[in-house]
Amino acid sequence: MKDEILRHLRYGLGKDAAHSSVYDWRMALSRALRDRMVDHWIPSTQEAYASGSKRVYYLSMEFLIGRLVEDMASNLGLVDEAKAALKELGQDYETIVKDEPDAALGNGGLGRLAACFMDSLATLGIPAMGYGIRYEHGLFEQDFVEGQQVERPETWLQQDHIWEFERPEVQYPITFGGHVEHHDGKAHWHPSETVIATAFDTPVIGWEGRWGNTLRLWAAMPTKVFDLASFNRGDYLAAGRSEALARTICRVLYPDDTTETGKELRLKQEYFFTSASIQDLLRRFLSTHADIRTLPDAAAIQLNDTHPAIAGPELVRVLVDKHELGMDEAIALARRCLGYTNHTLLPEALERWPEWLFGRVLPRHLEIIREIDADHLRRHEGAPKILDHGNVNMGELAFIMAHKVNGVSALHTDLVKKTVFNDLHKIHPQRIVNQTNGITQRRWLKTCNPALSGLITRELGNGWVTDLDLLSQLKSRTGDVAFKEEFVAAKRANKVRLANWVTETMGISIDPDAMFDVQIKRIHEYKRQLMNILETVALWNEMRAHPDAGWTPRVKIFGGKAAPGYHVAKEIIHLINDVAAVINSDEITKDLLKVVYPPNYNVTMAEVLIPAADLSEQISTAGKEASGTGNMKFALNGALTIGTLDGANVEIREHVGPENFFLFGLTAEEVMERRTQPGFARAAIEASPRLQRVLGQIVEGRFCPQDQGRYHGLVGMLYDSDYFLVTCDFDSYYDTQRRADEAYKNARNWAAMALVNTASMGFFSSDRTIKGYAHDIWHVGSRLGAGEEAAE
Ligand code: GPV
Numbered sequence: 088m089k090d091e092i093l094r095h096l097r098y099g100l101g102k103d104a105a106h107s108s109v110y111d112w113r114m115a116l117s118r119a120l121r122d123r124m125v126d127h128w129i130p131s132t133q134e135a136y137a138s139g140s141k142r143v144y145y146l147s148m149e150f151l152i153g154r155l156v157e158d159m160a161s162n163l164g165l166v167d168e169a170k171a172a173l174k175e176l177g178q179d180y181e182t183i184v185k186d187e188p189d190a191a192l193g194n195g196g197l198g199r200l201a202a203c204f205m206d207s208l209a210t211l212g213i214p215a216m217g218y219g220i221r222y223e224h225g226l227f228e229q230d231f232v233e234g235q236q237v238e239r240p241e242t243w244l245q246q247d248h249i250w251e252f253e254r255p256e257v258q259y260p261i262t263f264g265g266h267v268e269h270h271d272g273k274a275h276w277h278p279s280e281t282v283i284a285t286a287f288d289t290p291v292i293g294w295e296g297r298w299g300n301t302l303r304l305w306a307a308m309p310t311k312v313f314d315l316a317s318f319n320r321g322d323y324l325a326a327g328r329s330e331a332l333a334r335t336i337c338r339v340l341y342p343d344d345t346t347e348t349g350k351e352l353r354l355k356q357e358y359f360f361t362s363a364s365i366q367d368l369l370r371r372f373l374s375t376h377a378d379i380r381t382l383p384d385a386a387a388i389q390l391n392d393t394h395p396a397i398a399g400p401e402l403v404r405v406l407v408d409k410h411e412l413g414m415d416e417a418i419a420l421a422r423r424c425l426g427y428t429n430h431t432l433l434p435e436a437l438e439r440w441p442e443w444l445f446g447r448v449l450p451r452h453l454e455i456i457r458e459i460d461a462d463h464l465r466r467h468e469g470a471p472k473i474l475d476h477g478n479v480n481m482g483e484l485a486f487i488m489a490h491k492v493n494g495v496s497a498l499h500t501d502l503v504k505k506t507v508f509n510d511l512h513k514i515h516p517q518r519i520v521n522q523t524n525g526i527t528q529r530r531w532l533k534t535c536n537p538a539l540s541g542l543i544t545r546e547l548g549n550g551w552v553t554d555l556d557l558l559s560q561l562k563s564r565t566g567d568v569a570f571k572e573e574f575v576a577a578k579r580a581n582k583v584r585l586a587n588w589v590t591e592t593m594g595i596s597i598d599p600d601a602m603f604d605v606q607i608k609r610i611h612e613y614k615r616q617l618m619n620i621l622e623t624v625a626l627w628n629e630m631r632a633h634p635d636a637g638w639t640p641r642v643k644i645f646g647g648k649a650a651p652g653y654h655v656a657k658e659i660i661h662l663i664n665d666v667a668a669v670i671n672s673d674e675i676t677k678d679l680l681k682v683v684y685p686p687n688y689n690v691t692m693a694e695v696l697i698p699a700a701d702l703s704e705q706i707s708t709a710g711k712e713a714s715g716t717g718n719m720k721f722a723l724n725g726a727l728t729i730g731t732l733d734g735a736n737v738e739i740r741e742h743v744g745p746e747n748f749f750l751f752g753l754t755a756e757e758v759m760e761r762r763t764q765p766g767f768a769r770a771a772i773e774a775s776p777r778l779q780r781v782l783g784q785i786v787e788g789r790f791c792p793q794d795q796g797r798y799h800g801l802v803g804m805l806y807d808s809d810y811f812l813v814t815c816d817f818d819s820y821y822d823t824q825r826r827a828d829e830a831y832k833n834a835r836n837w838a839a840m841a842l843v844n845t846a847s848m849g850f851f852s853s854d855r856t857i858k859g860y861a862h863d864i865w866h867v868g869s870r871l872g873a874g875e876e877a878a879e
Contacts, residue, residue, distance in 0.1 A: 088172035091119040117249045128290040128299035135214035143215035147201040147391035151193030153690030191225035194344035195609045206527040207857040209293030212871035218364035221304035224339040229687045234664030257286035259366040276451040282333045283308040284363035305363045307333040343650045344609040345436040361395040383423035387865035390427045393481035399488030400452040426864045427489035438481035445479045491864045496714040496735040524714040525853035536698035538577035556849035565839040585699035601640035606704035610649040610656040613711040618813045639828035646688030665790040705730035708811040710755030719851040725841040743847040747840045751823035752816040768809035
């Protein structure tokens with residue numbers, strides 16, 4: 088390893104050791120690791136090709152990967168070797184790992200799920216390809232200026248992205264606009280714009296290098312680099328037109344999480360990567376198969392939400408316009424390849440395009456969608472339509488074109504059947520299935536929490552790394568005082584690590600023995616960070632009134648970004664920061680309560696915060712969070728959850744037992760019922776003197792004396808509408824927090840509950856989730872040798 092690093096330093100980077108920066112060392116280490124990856128990757132790729140076995144194609148607008156050095160080193164079993172080699176070279180492994188920027192090609196849970204799935208597919212030995220977009224700028228970076236969010240562009244590609252291989256030979260034209268002509272019973276699309284999609288491949292190597300898959304991200308290139316004739320004529324704009332479109336398409340990740348913006352460029356991005364992916368998988372298929380009708384035996388195409396839903400009409404278009412299949416046959420064939428995952432019930436997140444806009448960008452696809460509607464209506468009278476009220480409904484399109492539709496937690500799937508797709512579900516009662524989300528324990532325990540994972544491996548061996556159910560053996564250790572002490576010591580070490588980081592980066596000192604209470608996720612009204620900060624103020628009031636009442640010291644930690652155009656979410660951020668400033672400078676409560684909100688929450692920050700958490704905040708309005716996956720990461724790392732009966736919380740509570748979970752709040756059914764009561768919010772506030780007081784303080788400008796009216800709108804909204812029922816759940820949340828305070832005082836018992844949480848998380852491995860998809864939706868198997876781990 089040492090020689091390899093030095094060789095890459097010299098011949099890859101043109102440097103000698105004496106003049107190398109941390110960046111140079113990181114690049115050299117990464118190249119050395121990459122060589123090893125390739126040695127696993129190429130045989131897998133050859134095997135997948137030679138066996139002709141069915142492949143999974145996972146189409147996703149987002150892959151939220153984070154850093155890769157440590158992930159790669161860990162999956163290849165090279166962490167110790169790398170550390171030792173660098174040490175001999177006088178370099179520090181940790182410093183080098185920390186130099187890597189996050190690959191932030193996603194907004195939140197949906198993108199991170201795709202990344203966990205790629206890890207599990209490789210570990211399980213399922214031939215698969217992830218398809219997405221190689222954004223030049225990932226999710227924006229967040230700063231706070233006087234407590235308010237400011238966005239800066241992210242620039243990860245300004246340095247070499249060493250993990251990828253450019254594939255200049257893999258190129259497909261992607262066309263837009265123009266018009267369609269019909270003659271001789273055939274459609275001829277004459278587009279007005281073309282860009283070229285070109286591939287960049289990143290190897291994804293599973294645990295111990297047993298199998299490797301590919302993440303193929305598409306970049307756009309102009310059809311002609313440059314129009315010299317126009318330029319010479321003096322028409323400089325025309326000379327760069329094709330170049331401008333190409334650059335724009337992959338320029339930036341849309342920063343909206345579960346809210347759609349309906350922009351034409353977004354539609355172009357969606358079609359760009361979907362069409363490239365469909366062309367690519369068809370080329371691969373046709374290089375070894377003669378009969379296009381056998382495509383469903385070779386390709387399972389999974390749509391991560393509706394963003395790639397244009398895959399249905401695109402596949403039909405190629406089958407009909409190029410391969411001359413009949414429309415009905417093409418629709419049926421495409422359906423057998425396609426699966427669709429729904430990730431939200433929020434109406435504002437369901438993609439709809441105005442028909443005029445859609446037809447302008449994709450005129451041929453609009454015709455095909457009409458045919459799909461007609462075909463479906465012929466078979467199912469009165470069925471919901473894709474084209475309705477002048478809109479193209481991507482949810483209906485994805486549903487009708489998929490042979491299976493899945494929700495992402497038991498509750499969510501149930502609500503999908505009862506609400507958004509109720510009518511379609513009645514027509515196709517077998518189509519909707521559940522696949523509860525999961526997380527990869529390789530990243531979210533093994534690598535991010537060496538203190539705990541080392542202890543677990545010492546006790547159980549390392550089988551849990553590929554079989555998380557084995558953690559259940561830890562349940563028998565809840566009475567083992569010595570083991571529990573070590574478990575607690577691991578948590579404490581992680582809390583000290585976090586406390587030091589908070590002091591260094593924010594200048595706030597926090598006590599590692601206080602309860603670390605963490606809410607990290609996108610800022611959204613339905614996730615109710617607002618309720619958390621209101622509860623924080625209520626607690627502070629009580630602490631000030633009775634400082635000697637034996638309080639459990641707390642550190643409230645927040646992390647998360649708001650969509651740049653989401654005004655209310657930005658107000659909530661401002662309020663949290665305003666409250667933090669006042670509380671953190673209060674002499675009376677300085678040993679009892681702190682509020683910490685580090686800016687620019689990302690995957691890397693999650694890897695530090697989650698192992699250090701005691702309490703995990705999963706407090707969304709019941710019925711709104713499709714699943715959540717952070718909830719699983721916290722419980723796996725031994726945090727207790729305070730949460731509502733929402734998303735996967737329901738299943739987490741079942742697995743850890745109700746006595747190890749702090750439940751509060753209305754159920755999804757009660758939420759729907761409560762909303763029908765006029766004035767429910769005002770009534771709830773009037774019934775809660777504690778909440779009234781908090782809202783009064785905010786309105787009076789207690790946290791923003793320079794600008795007293797700052798939160799009048801926000802508080803007024805709580806009185807008048809409160810769609811997410813912050814007011815109704817507030818008292819129950821406050822009381823449950825005090826139960827958590829009490830429980831925390833009994834350190835032994837808390838440790839036992841935390842240990843049961845860790846021990847009960849086997850079900851929430853993304854390995855289990857992927858086996859479910861493989862069995863119920865994709866009908867694919869593992870290529871790992873007999874006797875090894877396989878997807879049943
Ligand atoms: I739709 N989700 C997301 O992160 N972005 C989106 O655009 C959409 C959904 C999330 C859900 O909100 C989470 O509840 C869920 O755990 C996650 O997708 C993965 O399924």
